[in-house]
Amino acid sequence: MRLGLIGFGNIATTLLGLMRQQGLRVEHLSVLTLPGMEDDTRARLDRDFAGAAEGAEVVTDATGLLAARPDLVVECAGHAAVTAHVPPVLRAGTDVVIVSIGALADAELLALVRKAADEGGARLILPAGAVGGIDLLSALGTAGGLTVRYRGVKPPRAWEGTPAAQILDLGTLSEAAVFFTGNARQAATDYPRNANVAATLALAGAGFEATRVELVADPAAPGNVHEYSVDSPLARYSIRIENQPSAGNAKTSVTTVWSVLREIRNRIGPVAI
Numbered sequence: 303m304r305l306g307l308i309g310f311g312n313i314a315t316t317l318l319g320l321m322r323q324q325g326l327r328v329e330h331l332s333v334l335t336l337p338g339m340e341d342d343t344r345a346r347l348d349r350d351f352a353g354a355a356e357g358a359e360v361v362t363d364a365t366g367l368l369a370a371r372p373d374l375v376v377e378c379a380g381h382a383a384v385t386a387h388v389p390p391v392l393r394a395g396t397d398v399v400i401v402s403i404g405a406l407a408d409a410e411l412l413a414l415v416r417k418a419a420d421e422g423g424a425r426l427i428l429p430a431g432a433v434g435g436i437d438l439l440s441a442l443g444t445a446g447g448l449t450v451r452y453r454g455v456k457p458p459r460a461w462e463g464t465p466a467a468q469i470l471d472l473g474t475l476s477e478a479a480v481f482f483t484g485n486a487r488q489a490a491t492d493y494p495r496n497a498n499v500a501a502t503l504a505l506a507g508a509g510f511e512a513t514r515v516e517l518v519a520d521p522a523a524p525g526n527v528h529e530y531s532v533d534s535p536l537a538r539y540s541i542r543i544e545n546q547p548s549a550g551n552a553k554t555s556v557t558t559v560w561s562v563l564r565e566i567r568n569r570i571g572p573v574a575i
């Protein structure tokens with residue numbers, strides 16, 4: 303596979319390590335990094351991933367990424383990177399896995415990437431990320447009539463640098479505190495690096511306005527806990543996932559990268575599941 307990565311942080315580097323560990327061969331790797339970060343990214347590629355791909359290069363825009371003729375591009379950088387780089391890649395006919403799904407709470411951006419995928423004959427792939435059960439939610443979503451409630455609970459340090467820090471004293475919190483109640487659009491807009499799950503549930507199920515969200519800081523949280531319930535005329539279920547924070551970024555639940563790995567495995571393996 304010729305793989306393109308947008309971003310070279312926690313998810314991207316963990317993904318490359320897992321692919322090597324799982325024996326998934328990369329023929330060519332291109333990494334899109336922020337301008338000015340090329341030398342640092344190149345050095346980390348050479349130091350930590352020497353031999354991970356037969357050929358590797360670092361680029362700073364979608365044109366450079368596309369010049370490497372990737373079979374698949376995985377975005378794992380953030381909202382700004384989705385806006386800047388994903389539409390041209392899709393328009394050029396290359397499939398893209400978006401990890402920063404919260405970016406799609408921006409209705410204009412969602413319309414833009416859908417149109418770009420349509421024009422390019424490419425597919426936008428939205429992985430389950432930090433949660434599970436998205437297959438069933440998406441199936442029920444098509445039938446309609448859903449009520450979806452999501453509660454995201456993380457330790458206080460995972461909410462540092464977010465509006466929660468203005469609402470709560472995260473350093474001294476001694477018990478669980480709900481600091482956000484609203485819909486998935488507001489959650490994803492206010493907490494872009496922490497509410498990707500809310501956006502994923504909204505896109506799969508009842509939509510951004512109808513998906514109810516509660517965000518909680520809890521010093522006793524056993525990890526990043528994602529709980530949601532679905533009530534539909536066809537079925538009811540609830541799910542609770544106690545996810546561990548990833549080693550490189552406390553805001554990111556560790557299974558996210560495994561979910562991206564699954565997308566790649568399904569794409570190149572003989573069986574998709």
Ligand SMILES: NC(=O)c1ccc[n+]([C@@H]2O[C@H](COP(=O)([O-])OP(=O)(O)OC[C@H]3O[C@@H](n4cnc5c(N)ncnc54)[C@H](O)[C@@H]3O)[C@@H](O)[C@H]2O)c1
Pocket residue numbers: 308309310311312313314334335336378379380381382383386401402403429430431432433494495496498499502550551553554555558
């Ligand atoms: N879908 C989910 O369930 C889920 C779960 C966790 C995280 N995420 C999202 O995945 C993304 C990556 O997470 P992470 O833990 O790897 O974060 P990270 O901060 O460790 O890595 C992000 C990297 O992207 C780079 N970057 C930022 N803007 C860029 C741009 N415009 N162009 C190129 N590179 C850019 C940064 O320099 C950094 O190296 C975040 O947006 C996060 O919100 C999604």
